[in-house]
Amino acid sequence: xxxxxxxxxxxxxxxxxxxxxxxxxxxxxxxQAQGIVNRLTADLAAALTVRGGGGGGNQTTTAAAPxxxxxxxxxxxxxxxxxxxxMFSSWGGMEDLIGEIDRxxxxxxxxxxxxxAEVRTLxxxxxxxxxxxxxxxxxxxxxxxxxxxxxxxxxxxxxxxxAGMRDFLGTDGTQVQFDSIAELVADYSVSVNEVKARIGxxxxxxxxxxxxxxxxxxDYYGIDTTTLTEYVLDPDRTMARVNEIAxxxxxxxxxxxxxxxxxxTTASRMADIAGAGDLLPGQYQQTIDGAVELRDEVxxxxxxxxxxxxxxxxxxxxxxxxxxxxxxxxxxxxxxxxRFGGRSGVTSSTLSxxxxx
Numbered sequence: 209x210x211x212x213x214x215x216x217x218x219x220x221x222x223x224x225x226x227x228x229x230x231x232x233x234x235x236x237x238x239x240q241a242q243g244i245v246n247r248l249t250a251d252l253a254a255a256l257t258v259r260g261g262g263g264g265g266n267q268t269t270t271a272a273a274p275x276x277x278x279x280x281x282x283x284x285x286x287x288x289x290x291x292x293x294x295m296f297s298s299w300g301g302m303e304d305l306i307g308e309i310d311r312x313x314x315x316x317x318x319x320x321x322x323x324x325a326e327v328r329t330l331x332x333x334x335x336x337x338x339x340x341x342x343x344x345x346x347x348x349x350x351x352x353x354x355x356x357x358x359x360x361x362x363x364x365x366x367x368x369x370x371a372g373m374r375d376f377l378g379t380d381g382t383q384v385q386f387d388s389i390a391e392l393v394a395d396y397s398v399s400v401n402e403v404k405a406r407i408g409x410x411x412x413x414x415x416x417x418x419x420x421x422x423x424x425x426x427d428y429y430g431i432d433t434t435t436l437t438e439y440v441l442d443p444d445r446t447m448a449r450v451n452e453i454a455x456x457x458x459x460x461x462x463x464x465x466x467x468x469x470x471x472x473t474t475a476s477r478m479a480d481i482a483g484a485g486d487l488l489p490g491q492y493q494q495t496i497d498g499a500v501e502l503r504d505e506v507x508x509x510x511x512x513x514x515x516x517x518x519x520x521x522x523x524x525x526x527x528x529x530x531x532x533x534x535x536x537x538x539x540x541x542x543x544x545x546x547r548f549g550g551r552s553g554v555t556s557s558t559l560s561x562x563x564x565x
Contacts, residue, residue: 220252226315230325240322281318288318295324299354300381304332335383339390346394361389363400370404371411376437396441405447406440409454412486416461424460428472429453455479455487462492463523466500474520477529492527499526506540 227248230241292309296302305312305327316326327333334341340357343350351357365385368376378384392403413421414433425431431439440450459475478492503522517540524530525537 217252217256220248223315223317224248224252235325240319240325244317244319244322284318285313288313288320288323291320292323292327295327299336299358301336301383301386302332305330336386338387339393342390342394360393360400361386364389364392364403367400367404367407371407372415373407373411373437392441397443398441402447403441406450407437409450409486410436410440412454413457418465420461420464421457424457424464424475425453428456428460428475451486452476452479455482458487459492462490463496463499463519466496468496468499468503468519468523470520470523474523477524478527481527495527496523499523502526502537506537 224245227241227245231238231245235241289309292312293306296306296309312323312326316322337354337357340351340354343357351360365377365380368374377388392398396403398406413425413436415421422433422436425433425436439445440453456472456475456479459478460470460472463470463475478495479487482491499519499522502525503517503519506517517536521530521533521536525533528534
């Protein structure tokens with residue numbers, strides 16, 4: 209028996225063993241693997257030494273070594289390589305397996321179903337599709353295959369691009385981005401549409417050139433811009449709460465631009481007026497301007513009396529949101545007019561007392 213023939217037999221035996229293991233563990237492609245085992249077993253039997261009895265002795269004959277695969281096998285192997293090449297290219301992130309295509313076809317045959325099932329057991333696949341695998345582990349079957357998962361990835365990327373946050377997930381086609389999307393899919397468990405709404409709220413807080421929205425977010429809630437998106441995507445927070453936080457920070461920033469230093473409670477009460485909608489730029493500008501005028505109007509008296517009208521009280525009074533603040537403002541205004549305002553504050557007796565000095 210030639211060395212080439214011996215190697216051919218060893219290759220057949222190794223391939224049979226690999227496919228038999230798939231059958232033994234009830235692999236998803238076990239049925240196809242069993243068919244391959246049957247075919248390869250027949251090839252092995254033909255290649256092994258055949259011993260037959262007769263004439264009072266044993267006669268040993270050796271099957272001739274095969275001259276090579278038949279044209280149909282060559283064609284199918286070529287199609288299988290093209291299938292794997294197209295699949296890995298469309299998936300992205302599978303560069304480690306592109307160089308393994310010839311080995312995969314040699315070891316597992318040319319049936320697309322068998323090859324796909326085998327690829328799913330390999331580490332590069334598990335790393336690339338970690339989000340898809342984790343969904344299956346959680347019993348989520350809405351995403352049925354790799355194609356649907358790739359479409360989901362595309363939708364998430366589009367959401368962040370439209371919000372001007374393209375780099376948040378990582379560079380396109382990198383493992384960093386694949387892992388980031390896997391977190392969105394498996395950890396946050398929010399739909400693409402809800403992610404879009406939440407990311408829109410996050411984008412409203414990081415888009416201004418003076419970063420006052422981000423400052424208000426940090427001062428009110430202790431959230432910085434690096435953790436903002438993780439915060440708003442947390443499924444434990446409702447969309448209404450995320451929107452409330454965004455609107456509150458926007459009110460705080462708008463007031464700060466007019467040099468009003470208001471607290472979170474005041475900003476939140478102002479934001480409540482917007483309800484579930486997105487706060488529009490400049491929506492409360494007239495109210496904020498009124499608060500600035502009111503504060504400045506009574507500032508002299510407040511300084512003289514040693515009292516204080518806080519910026520938060522001025523804004524709440526200007527918006528008619530707090531009776532106590534409004535009452536305080538009315539009192540200050542009344543005393544302001546009495547002390548500094550024309551005839552009501554400067555009487556004949558006052559002049560008489562003044563002239564005596």
